[in-house]
Amino acid sequence: MLYKRNLLQQKEDEPMLKMCLDMKEDIEDQEARIITFYKVHNADWARPLQCRLEGDAATGEGVKRHFLSMMMTKLHKGFKGNFGHGTSTLLFEGQVDHLIPCTSQVLVQSDLFKMAGRMIGHSFLHGGPPLTGISPAVLHVLLGGSPETATLVLEDVADIDIRETIQLLSLADCSKKANGERGDNELTEHQRGAVNDLALSWDLPVLTETNQAWLLQSLLLHAVLRRTSQQIKQLRKGLQESMLWPLLEARPDVVDVVFPRQSKAECSAQMVLNYIIWPGEGDNEDDDGCPVAIKCRIAGYLRQFVETVTEDKRKQLVKF
The missing domain is CATH 3.90.1750 (Hect, E3 ligase catalytic domain fold)
Incomplete structure (x- = not known):
């Protein structure tokens, strides 16, 4: 670059x-x-x-x-x-x-x-190598976006217990919409208590008949971004x-290169081969006197190895 x-x-x-x-x-x-x-x-x-x-x-x-x-x-x-x-x-x-x-x-x-x-x-x-797999919501805030405009999903909640509690609201909200706002899938007393305990621990209002969707987004926002705001600021300072x-700042489009998704950080054979400088006919002998023909033969073995091994093996190769 x-x-x-x-x-x-x-x-x-x-x-x-x-x-x-x-x-x-x-x-x-x-x-x-x-x-x-x-x-x-x-x-x-x-x-x-x-x-x-x-x-x-x-x-x-x-x-x-x-x-x-x-x-x-x-x-x-x-x-x-x-x-x-x-x-x-x-x-x-x-x-x-x-x-x-x-x-x-x-x-x-x-x-x-x-x-x-x-x-x-x-x-x-x-x-x-880059750091892969960071939540898009975290990257949004890291690059200066407002937490309120970040797209949050349940998978962004790292704590499984907290995620399961917030998911209670998500499931109830989906069921309510599917049943024409009749509220056929009301939370049990125990479930409401778990949601309210989590909301109160973060200084949010308890669940009511009218604030379910709002509370769902507020809990997600707090779980993912509010509790990590200092960490994100430090990360930005280090960058x-x-x-x-x-x-x-100048090229927000390169964030996918600096922080790629895990699925895009694959180590394909062609990616590895593109970064290798192969010996050519115009090359001279190395300092140790190795003829070009031998170097080309060795390079051929390397190419065959890169093309045939598993992705895990290729990743081990490019580490060194």
Whole structure:
């Protein structure tokens, strides 16, 4: 993309950002290094990136891609370390394509969502993988849209207990409309009590005969966006610090590239093949004296592998 190419070219002569991971360390220690790296204030994330894996002989661009892939996997699936609310730390929760920021205030107080924004922007600038599966409602607000104009669905509610309570209103509302507003599917006393308890806990009015549809949308709004407003603000701040925000502001259409849906983040054979620079007839021998014919034969084996393996295997391949 022209934006990141120009940005990286402007910074190519500046001192490198250096990241070193000791592969012999425990996972928690490696994660601590990653978190420390991305919690540095006022870092210029467009500067050249140099990654080194201690205990591994690998060098070059493959190490950088491996690091960025590992970092984004941690962001997507969670860190092993405990930040005070369980045995691990999950920054985004919910189901695929409806992920929302975790509502834990401990994570907000630790500025971990600002860190997440820096990670996302840094990975994008240096050719790493994107963060997939974020709820469209969260992205709408992240890009400056009003929470009231976001399209919310039950699948956006990450907490299953809360979702089931809100769903009571959804089912009753659908039944009421289907039966000509006769209200043939009234909630039981226990169900009304569960809805009212949830509404009161969020300072919303209790259920009445006339506010069912309004209360349904208000509960969805609070469950998905009101409780995550600070997290979204931190995420936006991290994107600003990573220099990705100007692009998102100027070109909102690229949000599908930066935050693709899981279904669009497939790793097809053609996608992988398009990113490989294949040896050609005009190539010279490598420094180690490898003839072009041998390089072409090896490249043929690689092409056959990419075209025939499963998508999971291809994803493992592009990580390094």
